[in-house]
Amino acid sequence: ENKELSIQNVTKIFSQRILLTKEEFKAVDDVTLEISLDPPEIFGLVGESGSGKSTLANILLQIIYPEFGKIYLNSKNIANFEITEFMKYIQPIFQDPFDSFDPMKKTDLFIYETIKNFNIAKERPAIESLINESLKNVGLDYKTVKGKYPHEFSGGQLQRIAVARALVVHPLLLVADEPVSMLDASLRISIVNLFKELKEKHNLSVLYITHDLSTAYYISDRMGVMLRGNLVEIGNAKEILDKPLHPYTQFLKEAVLEPDPDKKKITLEESEEQRMTVISE
Ligand code: ADP
Numbered sequence: 001e002n003k004e005l006s007i008q009n010v011t012k013i014f015s016q017r018i019l020l021t022k023e024e025f026k027a028v029d030d031v032t033l034e035i036s037l038d039p040p041e042i043f044g045l046v047g048e049s050g051s052g053k054s055t056l057a058n059i060l061l062q063i064i065y066p067e068f069g070k071i072y073l074n075s076k077n078i079a080n081f082e083i084t085e086f087m088k089y090i091q092p093i094f095q096d097p098f099d100s101f102d103p104m105k106k107t108d109l110f111i112y113e114t115i116k117n118f119n120i121a122k123e124r125p126a127i128e129s130l131i132n133e134s135l136k137n138v139g140l141d142y143k144t145v146k147g148k149y150p151h152e153f154s155g156g157q158l159q160r161i162a163v164a165r166a167l168v169v170h171p172l173l174l175v176a177d178e179p180v181s182m183l184d185a186s187l188r189i190s191i192v193n194l195f196k197e198l199k200e201k202h203n204l205s206v207l208y209i210t211h212d213l214s215t216a217y218y219i220s221d222r223m224g225v226m227l228r229g230n231l232v233e234i235g236n237a238k239e240i241l242d243k244p245l246h247p248y249t250q251f252l253k254e255a256v257l258e259p260d261p262d263k264k265k266i267t268l269e270e271s272e273e274q275r276m277t278v279i280s281e
Pocket residue numbers: 014015027047048049050051052053054055056
């Protein structure tokens with residue numbers, strides 16, 4: 001049996017109204033990729049805004065459904081799972097940690113309810129010790145979390161608590177969609193490192209979605225580059241950066257990672273022109 005999440009030829013079509021005409025376009029276009037669950041891996045999905053990353057994440061989480069293609073979790077079609085069973089394997093981490101919590105509910109109560117709803121433990125002492133353990137795993141102390149509402153935490157702390165909540169069900173994969181982009185710059189690296197740590201210590205795989213090539217490179221074992229719904233490059237992160245095969249990856253690399261001082265002098269129009277040349281090829 002394959003211990004992997006396998007995305008096979010997935011296509012998602014949206015229709016866009018432009019003035020009086022309706023036009024269909026593929027937000028995700030025939031994407032195939034596998035993410036290893038055992039051994040765990042961090043797969044970085046990188047691409048600019050609108051390239052289809054979140055759409056693919058939402059398909060994986062079964063929030064939306066693709067027109068074509070299938071997704072298998074350990075060889076079983078995800079469409080055939082009961083949703084709570086499915087959510088035991090794959091947990092989302094959202095861009096804005098406040099989206100993960102009910103603002104009117106104490107954060108630890110929310111973790112408590114997750115444990116109950118997923119039937120992880122029944123008795124209060126067992127549940128409390130699970131909450132304690134999951135918070136410890138994200139570098140937090142139960143005492144500092146207990147009894148507090150989401151707004152009483154910083155974005156970074158709350159994102160850690162969101163991860164702790166996801167961990168209580170012992171998932172195989174976290175789907176983290178831009179998990180640090182709402183956080184203060186100084187907090188970002190610690191959350192990025194948290195995902196690395198979870199992989200090392202808890203055998204957790206992560207699909208890490210970001211528009212930022214340098215973050216993707218930093219965190220990923222393998223990565224994929226999305227362009228207009230297409231996965232144009234996939235492979236070992238280091239190999240991709242050393243030797244991009246697709247001109248778009250090369251373009252991103254030059255734009256982000258190797259800013260040539262002479263190139264910095266180019267105007268916004270020129271840079272946009274270069275970009276259009278690359279992406280329309
Ligand atoms: P990314 O996460 O890479 O920024 P998205 O997956 O959010 O990209 O979006 C890909 C494309 O699909 C964009 O053009 C976006 O406007 C469009 N799109 C996303 N969701 C919908 C929707 N529910 N209806 C119509 N178009 C959508």
